Amino acid sequence: MQTSYTIAMKYKNLRLPFLALFLTFISSAVLAQNTFKPKKDVLATIKKNFADADIQYKYMAKQFTDGRFPKTYHPDKDQFETSNSGWWCSGFYAGSLLKLYEATKDTALLTQANHNLKGLEKEQFNKTTHDLGFMMYCSFGNANRIEPKPAYKEIIINSAKSLSTRFNPNVGCILSWNSKPDDFLVIIDNMMNLELLFNATKLTGDSSFYKIAVAHANTTIKNHYRPDFSSYHVINYDPKTGAVKEKKTAQGFANESAWARGQSWGLYGFTVTYRETKDKKYLNQAKGIAHFLLSNPNLPADKIPYWDYNANNIPNALRDASAAAIMASALLELCRYVDKKDGQEYFNVGQTIIRNLSSPKYKADLNTNGGFILKHSVGHFPAGTEIDVPLTYADYYFIEAMQRYQEFAQ
Structure with a gap:
């Protein structure tokens, strides 16, 4: 066939x-x-999670003022933290509201999302960041999917144009972090921004966005990954020659360790790249990453990873709910593209993660946790920031994972 x-x-x-x-x-x-049978109890749990999230996000809306964007909540200080629109996580709040609106049909969530989007619009012209996929596609991409509008389309296209200015053909990658002129820093997270480019080609017919995304993915396979399909966090290139100068892991335990969220970013990013290109090398890359994660002796039985798979104090290391949520969402898409045996494994792990993130250990009580759904994520452990707190992207990908699971029941 x-x-x-x-x-x-x-x-x-x-x-x-x-x-x-x-x-x-x-x-x-x-x-x-490739169809898999969702469990009735998990579907019931998801339904309750969405109802509870509706309440939580209305509670969250009372925690901050216009022009600000939710970032995290510090339970030890009872302190809600926000950012401006230029912070890389600024698009997740509206994205989560839009996805929750899809799940609950509560128009109050849509109204709040649309209000928040207005403060984000100017970032379509921001050429100083590689995170425009997170910022503008998780927000306006969902908005345009739910309520297509010419204005949303234009914002997505302009955002892709801005992101494209950071592409260096000598390196074959999009610049991540601005640094010294003779450095060109690329992080694994950048795989998540390629979906914006793929969408821009669909909207415009301009293949240049697509070609940049593919080049970035190819270079990432070549240089970010070790033979066991674990990933470095940061690669430093020579911007003139494209030669690799340095490989390191800034947010992980050590340069040669496997920072958990970075591994999930890669899994998700290459699953998207396969979906958009149908090139099997990206499917094989995603499968290789999945094998590394799911066969890892340091992956806990509940499938909620430690913040780094090589942290020095396992089993007492902190867990990272965000890494788990991203992994679950990726696996619940990847399971559709592989053979039945692998697909069933991916589906089962995604299901297990949803079950466990829905437990009181990870899911917050109503009107607590600053309004965030999940507890216990880790942002930047070595820097001592966002340690064991809720994070906007943990919620976003948890919501998405639950939506993807529900689709198997339809």
Whole structure:
């Protein structure tokens, strides 16, 4: 039987937008072959989680003023922390509201999301950050999907244009962190921003966005990954030659360790890249990362990772709910693209993570936790920031994972 990939190769000379639409149709037929049976109790738990999240996010809306964006909550100080619109997490709040609106049909959530989006609009022209995918696609991408508007489309396209200015063809990557002129720092997180570029090609027919995303993914496979499919956090390139100068792990335990959230970013990013290209090398990369994670002797039985898979105080190391939520969401998409055996494993782990994040250990009581759904995430452990606190992206990907799980019941 022909797969969507082999069919795509036959039609590789088609213009990209048409090819993308064509592959969407073909891949739908392929995805239909891999169906998994969700558990009734998990579906009931998800329904309750969404109802509770509705209450939580209305409570959260009372914690900050206009023009600010939720960042985290410090339970030891009973202190809610916000950011301006330029912070890399600024798009997750609106994105979570929009996804919760889809789940609950509570129009108050949509109203709040639309209000918050207005303060984010100016970031479409921000060329100083690589995080525009997080900021603008998790927000306006969802908004345009739910209520398509020309203004949303324009914002997405402008954001992709801004992101594209950070691409260096000598390196084959998008610059992550601004640094010295002779350094070119790229972090694994940047794989998450490629979805914005893929979407911009669909919206415009301009293949340059697509080509930048593919180049970045290819370079990341080549240089970010070790033979066991674990990832460094940061690669420092020579911007003139593209040569690798340094490999390190800034937010992890050590340069050669596997920082948990970074591993989840990679898993998610390469799953998206396979979805958008149907190139099997990205599927194989995602499968390799999944194998590293799921067979890792330091992955706890409840599948909620320690903040680093090589932390020095396992089993007493802090867990990272955000790494778990991202991994669950990625696996609940990846399971659709692989054979039945691997797919069932990915589905089961995603299900297990949802179960455990829904437990009182990780899920906050109503009208507590600053309004965030999940507790116990880790931002930047070595820097001593956002340690064992709720984080906006933990909630966002937890909501997304639950939505993806529900889709198997439809």
